[in-house]
Amino acid sequence: MTFQGWVQIAIFFIVLTALTPVLGAYMARVYTGRPILLERAFGPVERLVYRLIGPSSRVEQDWKAYGRTTIVFSAVFFVILYVILRTQGIQPFNPEGFDSAPWDVTFNTTSSFVTNTNWQYYGGETTMSYFSQMAGLAVQNFVSAAVGMAVLAAVIRGFVSRGSAELGNFWRDVTRTLLYILLPLAFIGALILVSQGVVQTLSGSASFQTLTGVDQTLALGPAASQISIKQLGTNGGGFFNVNSAFPFENPTQFSNFVELLFILLIPAALTATFGRMAGNRRQGWALYAAMALMLVVSIGVAYAAEQNGSPAQENAGIEASAGSTDVDVQDSGAQTGGNLEGKEQRNGIVASAEWSSVTTAASNGSVNSALDSYTGIGGLAPMFNMMTGEVIFGGVGSGLYGMLLFVLLAVFIAGLMVGRTPEYLGKKIEAREVKLVMIGTIVVPLLVLVATAIAISSKYGDPSIYNPGPQGFSETLYAYTSQGNNNGSAFAGYTGFVQPNAPGNTGSYGISFADLLGGLSMLFARFVPLIAALAVAGSLSVKRISPVGPGTFRTDTPTFVLLLIFVVLLVAALTFFPAVLLGPVVQGLTDSLVFPK
Amino acid sequence: MRRDLTASIVAAVVFTVLCGLAYPLFTTGVAQVLFSDKADGSRVERDGEIVGSSLIAQNFMTREEIPEAERGKFGKKQVKTPDPSYFQPRPSVTGYSANVTFFNNLGPNNKELSQMFRGFLDAYLELEEPFTPGLGEGDVPVDAVTTSASGVDPHISVANARIQANRVAEVRGLDPDRVNELIDDNTDNRDLGVLGESGVNVLELNLALDEEGQ
Numbered sequence: 001m002t003f004q005g006w007v008q009i010a011i012f013f014i015v016l017t018a019l020t021p022v023l024g025a026y027m028a029r030v031y032t033g034r035p036i037l038l039e040r041a042f043g044p045v046e047r048l049v050y051r052l053i054g055p056s057s058r059v060e061q062d063w064k065a066y067g068r069t070t071i072v073f074s075a076v077f078f079v080i081l082y083v084i085l086r087t088q089g090i091q092p093f094n095p096e097g098f099d100s101a102p103w104d105v106t107f108n109t110t111s112s113f114v115t116n117t118n119w120q121y122y123g124g125e126t127t128m129s130y131f132s133q134m135a136g137l138a139v140q141n142f143v144s145a146a147v148g149m150a151v152l153a154a155v156i157r158g159f160v161s162r163g164s165a166e167l168g169n170f171w172r173d174v175t176r177t178l179l180y181i182l183l184p185l186a187f188i189g190a191l192i193l194v195s196q197g198v199v200q201t202l203s204g205s206a207s208f209q210t211l212t213g214v215d216q217t218l219a220l221g222p223a224a225s226q227i228s229i230k231q232l233g234t235n236g237g238g239f240f241n242v243n244s245a246f247p248f249e250n251p252t253q254f255s256n257f258v259e260l261l262f263i264l265l266i267p268a269a270l271t272a273t274f275g276r277m278a279g280n281r282r283q284g285w286a287l288y289a290a291m292a293l294m295l296v297v298s299i300g301v302a303y304a305a306e307q308n309g310s311p312a313q314e315n316a317g318i319e320a321s322a323g324s325t326d327v328d329v330q331d332s333g334a335q336t337g338g339n340l341e342g343k344e345q346r347n348g349i350v351a352s353a354e355w356s357s358v359t360t361a362a363s364n365g366s367v368n369s370a371l372d373s374y375t376g377i378g379g380l381a382p383m384f385n386m387m388t389g390e391v392i393f394g395g396v397g398s399g400l401y402g403m404l405l406f407v408l409l410a411v412f413i414a415g416l417m418v419g420r421t422p423e424y425l426g427k428k429i430e431a432r433e434v435k436l437v438m439i440g441t442i443v444v445p446l447l448v449l450v451a452t453a454i455a456i457s458s459k460y461g462d463p464s465i466y467n468p469g470p471q472g473f474s475e476t477l478y479a480y481t482s483q484g485n486n487n488g489s490a491f492a493g494y495t496g497f498v499q500p501n502a503p504g505n506t507g508s509y510g511i512s513f514a515d516l517l518g519g520l521s522m523l524f525a526r527f528v529p530l531i532a533a534l535a536v537a538g539s540l541s542v543k544r545i546s547p548v549g550p551g552t553f554r555t556d557t558p559t560f561v562l563l564l565i566f567v568v569l570l571v572a573a574l575t576f577f578p579a580v581l582l583g584p585v586v587q588g589l590t591d592s593l594v595f596p597k
Numbered sequence: 598m599r600r601d602l603t604a605s606i607v608a609a610v611v612f613t614v615l616c617g618l619a620y621p622l623f624t625t626g627v628a629q630v631l632f633s634d635k636a637d638g639s640r641v642e643r644d645g646e647i648v649g650s651s652l653i654a655q656n657f658m659t660r661e662e663i664p665e666a667e668r669g670k671f672g673k674k675q676v677k678t679p680d681p682s683y684f685q686p687r688p689s690v691t692g693y694s695a696n697v698t699f700f701n702n703l704g705p706n707n708k709e710l711s712q713m714f715r716g717f718l719d720a721y722l723e724l725e726e727p728f729t730p731g732l733g734e735g736d737v738p739v740d741a742v743t744t745s746a747s748g749v750d751p752h753i754s755v756a757n758a759r760i761q762a763n764r765v766a767e768v769r770g771l772d773p774d775r776v777n778e779l780i781d782d783n784t785d786n787r788d789l790g791v792l793g794e795s796g797v798n799v800l801e802l803n804l805a806l807d808e809e810g811q
Contacts, residue, residue, distance in 0.1 A: 008791045049611055056604040069601050076605040080613075126697055135617035142616040171604065178612065183620060190624045191631065197652050200628040200636040205696055208640075208647040210655040211803060212680060218638050218650055219696040225624040229616075242698040245746030247652035248638065252785070253793030309739075310705035316714035318742055319735040334755035335738035336794050341710070342700060345687065345740050345752040346785065348794030370700035370746045373710075471704030493702035593708040 001307050005350035009299060012354070013292065015261060016268055020288060021281075023265065024272020030180045031153040031173065032277065042179045049175050057175075060166035063538025066154050067531050069170040070147060074114055074527070077143060082110045084136040094129035095204030101127055104515040111519035113140035115526035116148055116395050118230065118237030118365055118488040121495060121515060125219040125240045130202065137237060138226045142186075145233030145266075146177040148397030151530055152270060153177075155401045156277050158537025159425055165542050167534070181266070182233060189228035192258055197251035200224040223248060231262035234395045236365030236488045244355075244368040245344055256351055256368060263364045267393035268292075270400045278425055282556035287403060290564045294392045295361045298381045302353035305378035307338040311591045339378070342370030353378065356489075360385035363395035365488025372467065372475065372491040376588025379491070383478055383584060386485045388572045389444055389529075395486060398526075401533040403568075405440045407555070408433060408536065410567040414553055414560075424555060426545035433536050440532030444525050445575040448484035451521050452477050452579065460513035466493030469594035474583035479514075484521040641800065643807075649800050653695045654749045657683035657803065679724055682768045683806070684753070684761050686799045687740055688717050691748030701744045717742040728764035736760075752796025755784060771809060779805050 029036050039046070050057040061069065084091075088100045100106065105121050112119040118141075122128065128137070150173035157167045194200050199220045207217045223239040227249055230237055244250040250259055268288060275284020309320025321337050336348040343352040352369040359366055360382035371379060385392055391403040408424060412434050415422030422429040455461030455476050464479075465472040475494040482489055495514050554560060628636040639651045649655050658677040668674065679685050686693070690701045703710035718734060721741050726732045738756040753761075758780045766773040783802040786795050 004787075004791055008793075011791065045615075049608075052607050052611055053604045054600075054607070056600050068598070069605075072598070072601040073605040073608065076602065076609055080609050123697075123699070134621045135613055138621060139613050139617035142620075143612055171608065174608075178616065183616070186620070187624060191628065194628040194632045194636050197635045197639050199638050200625050201638075202625060203637075206638060206640070206647070208649070211643075211648050211800070211807075212655075212657055212659070212683075214656060214658075216649065216653070216655055216693065217696040218640075218653065219698075220638055222621045222625055224628060224636070225621040240698055242700060242747050245700075246698055247747060247749060247751060248695075251639075251652050252788060254788035257788070257792050310710075312703075312705055312707060312711040313714060313739070313743070315711045316718060316742075317734040318714055318718060318737065318739060320739065334759065334795075335740060335757065336754060337739055339705070339743075340739040341705075341714075341743040342702075342746045343743075344745050344747060344750050345754060345796040346750075346793050351793045368746070370702060372700065372702040372704060375705045466702060467704035467707055469704075469706055471706060474704075491702075492700050493704070587704075587706060590706065592706070593711055594706050595708045 001303060005303065008350055009354060012257070012260060013296070016264055019265060020268045021272045023269035024284065025276055027181060027269060027273040028276035030176050031273065036180060038180050038184065046175055046179055050171070053171050057169060057171040059169060061169055062165045063154070063158065063167055063534045063541070066167050066170050067534045070151060070530065071527065073170070074147065077140065078110055078114045081113060081136050081140060082106060085109060085132055088129050088132050091129060091131045093131040093134065093202065096129070098127055098129050104512040108515040108519040111522045112488065113137055113235075113237065114144060115486050115522045116144035116233070116235060116363065116398065117483060117486040117522045117526070118235045119483050119490065119518060119522065120237055120488070121518070123241040124238055125221070130221055133226060133239060134222055138229060141226065141229045141233050141235040141237070142178060142182055143174070145235065145396045146174045146182060148395055149177045149181070149266070149270070150174045150397070151534060152397035152401050155404065155533050155537040156274055158541035159404070159427070160278050161541035162545060163542060165538065167537060167541065182229065185232055186225070186229040189232060189258070189262055190224040193224040193228055193255055196255035197247070198224040198227060198255065199248045219248070227259070228262070230366060231259050231364065232266060234263065234267060234362045234364045236359065238366060244366045245370070250368055253346055253351070256347055256355070260355060260358055263358050263362050263366070264393055266396045267362050267399045270397065274400060280556060283425070286556045286561050287400070287407070290561045291361075291392050291403070293561070294388070294565060294568070295357060298357040298361065298385055299354050302357050302378050302381035303350055305375050305381070305588070306349050306353045308375065309337070310339045310341065310375050311593060313339060313341065314591070315593055339373070339375055342373030344368065356382045357385060359489055360487055361392040363390040363399060363485060363487045365482065367489050370492060371478075371489060372471070372493045376470070376584045376586070379474060379478075380580065380584035380588065382489065383474070383481060384572065384580070386481050386487050387445070387576045388568050389441060390485045390487060391568060398486065398530065402440070402529060405437045405529070405533060405536065406568050407564060408437045409441065410560070410564045411553065411555065413567060414563060418553070420551065420553065423546065423553065426548065427540050427543045428546070432539050436532050436536045436539070440529045440536070441571065443528045444484060447521050447524055448481050449575070449579065451480040451484060451517055455480060455514070455517060464495040464514050468596045470583050470586040471594075474587060477579055477583050479518065480521060483518040484525045486522060486525050641804065643804065650695070651798060651801055652751055654686040654689065654693050654751045654799060656693050657685055681724070681764055683803045684758060684765060684799050685724075687750050687753060688742070688744050689748045690744050693749050695749050698748055700746060714742055725760055725764055728767050729760055732760065751798055751800060752785065753799055755780070755795055755797060758797040758802070765806065769806065775809070776806070779809070
């Protein structure tokens with residue numbers, strides 16, 4: 001680990017912390033309907049959208065109405081996306097003439113994008129037309145993110161409401177999120193990325209002869225516009241199969257930094273939006289602090305583990321320490337050292353390890369290195385981030401409403417310890433809320449463990465596994481942890497060689513099983529906590545706010561931050577400890593090599 | 598419920614037009630005007646012909662036909678060996694494909710991965726040791742013997758380039774100091790001085806070498 005590496009990580013957190021209150025305040029204006037500058041440009045579009053949607057866009061909704069609209073809207077989009085992907089062959093913008101994927105892969109992909117997961121069982125540049133990417137997948141990148149943020153806005157309104165059951169209007173929240181937050185930011189981001197070398201064109205791939213006379217073909221496409229929103233909206237689905245490792249998605253050290261920042265930008269800023277709407281900015285900073293602390297530790301663990309190198313490397317006689325080369329090299333330290341297998345030279349160890357932690361803390365799931373090649377402990381860091389239920393920043397909107405459920409749990413536990421009625425933001429937390437919180441926080445880990453157990457113990461899960469030994473178990477656990485938390489990153493060996501169109505494809509046995517189990521996991525993981533959070537907000541909204549007194553348990557202090565971290569870690573550790581031991585920990589403890597099957 | 602359904606269908610169409618067509622097409626237009634070279638894939642030309650993309654690695658191998666009588670039982674028609682007059686990029690399991698990409702995905706404890714590394718290490722030493730006497734296993738930079746994530750990593754480490762410089766200079770009859778200067782010219786340093794790692798762009802370096810003359 002180098003000084004330069006830590007400086008790089010420090011700069012990232014400084015910039016992120018500086019942007020959080022700025023964007024947070026702006027988003028609070030968007031959600032409280034106060035005037036903003038962009039309304040002059042997009043106001044007419046906004047009003048046109050409301051006119052087209054009709055009277056539904058003008059009524060105030062309670063939590064049940066809000067939740068119902070969310071579900072119906074997502075269901076409609078599910079059907080539309082499924083149809084688009086299945087009729088790809090007859091659509092425009094398809095220069096490579098790709099046909100559609102089979103129904104089961106399409107079911108998985110559709111579930112994946114509607115739920116903001118972006119798990120990829122398909123290869124971008126080998127199976128998807130430009131039309132499917134733009135009008136199908138990229139639209140979901142926007143819309144699924146906007147839905148998460150809209151629901152969060154409604155949940156916050158419930159938490160701070162002074163007795164009214166109304167949580168806002170779904171259509172207004174989604175439309176304003178798209179027009180005033182996501183579209184402008186995505187546009188700016190896309191241009192920054194193109195300036196670094198990310199491709200953005202409608203023409204088909206380009207073929208030529210290389211310097212030594214070999215044929216090479218460049219896959220192209222409207223990538224920048226989609227990558228920009230995939231990072232901002234914590235979606236993560238790559239335009240190309242190897243995602244942000246591909247130079248046309250992420251060409252420079254600077255583009256890597258910008259994309260990293262974009263992953264956390266909105267989830268981080270939403271904590272400040274929450275603080276503003278709650279009328280106490282310290283409440284927002286407390287949540288930000290808890291999230292940031294957990295993330296820093298995770299980055300440190302991954303960085304240290306990867307810099308040490310892997311057993312496979314050591315066994316082959318490769319020296320893992322940086323700067324070890326002293327034969328005719330003027331500047332020592334001119335190489336990265338560490339486990340560089342599956343990582344890009346321009347990112348090196350530190351920017352790869354940082355990315356893997358950031359992308360799993362936020363439920364983004366894009367990768368700039370191959371996670372399956374990480375060491376046991378290096379791979380445990382991203383896996384554990386997801387196991388916390390995606391609340392370390394988490395998905396846009398969904399991360400914070402998930403964290404608010406943990407806050408109520410922490411407040412409840414603190415209340416039990418000191419023997420007072422637990423309160424949050426002046427509202428009493430009672431039996432109904434605690435029950436809903438338990439549903440919201442337990443369903444997801446349950447899904448993950450059950451799905452993993454089914455996959456690992458049945459013959460249908462077996463062909464999906466690629467690596468031998470504990471790594472094979474880790475692949476399975478990672479796959480269902482990722483899909484069951486709407487993350488979307490993968491130990492990509494899993495099903496890598498059984499999916500259609502995959503290189504080295506070995507046939508179709510086992511595909512439907514992995515597609516269906518994963519697809520269902522994603523749908524439940526998205527909508528159960530979403531409804532639970534709305535229900536909690538609905539139940540809190542009608543409660544009186546009691547004034548702050550000397551006996552009030554403060555939730556904006558360092559003590560509370562530590563308590564919150566403790567509760568999040570405790571729930572994750574208690575749930576996943578045995579499973580984690582069997583996979584990544586065993587992998588990390590041994591130096592011996594395993595033969596492939 | 599029915600009202601939600603009709604509103605959802607209308608909204609789906611509106612949002613698809615807005616985010617799925619207007620946004621990417623408008624972005625494409627602006628990007629093509631502002632940064633057309635980069636938006637089209639940073640293509641590199643020589644004598645008016647496209648020879649590659651500066652962001653995508655390509656292989657620098659020589660191919661020798663095997664005479665029919667000497668072909669083994671698999672009937673392999675060509676032997677590919679690294680062209681000693683060029684700098685070599687990082688190994689790739691995808692054959693430097695820029696239109697079908699995939700990870701290697703072999704795990705950290707996989708015997709197969711270790712054997713693959715061993716093969717890369719032996720090949721590297723065989724190629725470089727004659728020109729860099731005393732080069733041992735422990736001196737080989739990791740980037741030279743591991744595969745990248747994308748399979749088309751355009752960069753190698755400076756340490757790796759310095760070792761290869763001895764070979765390239767001797768084969769081309771160039772002054773080693775001049776070759777090292779070219780390495781410096783084609784190194785993409787850390788952006789802002791701290792981000793990521795420095796890397797030497799192999800294609801651009803090789804093009805610069807060819808311009809020096811043999």
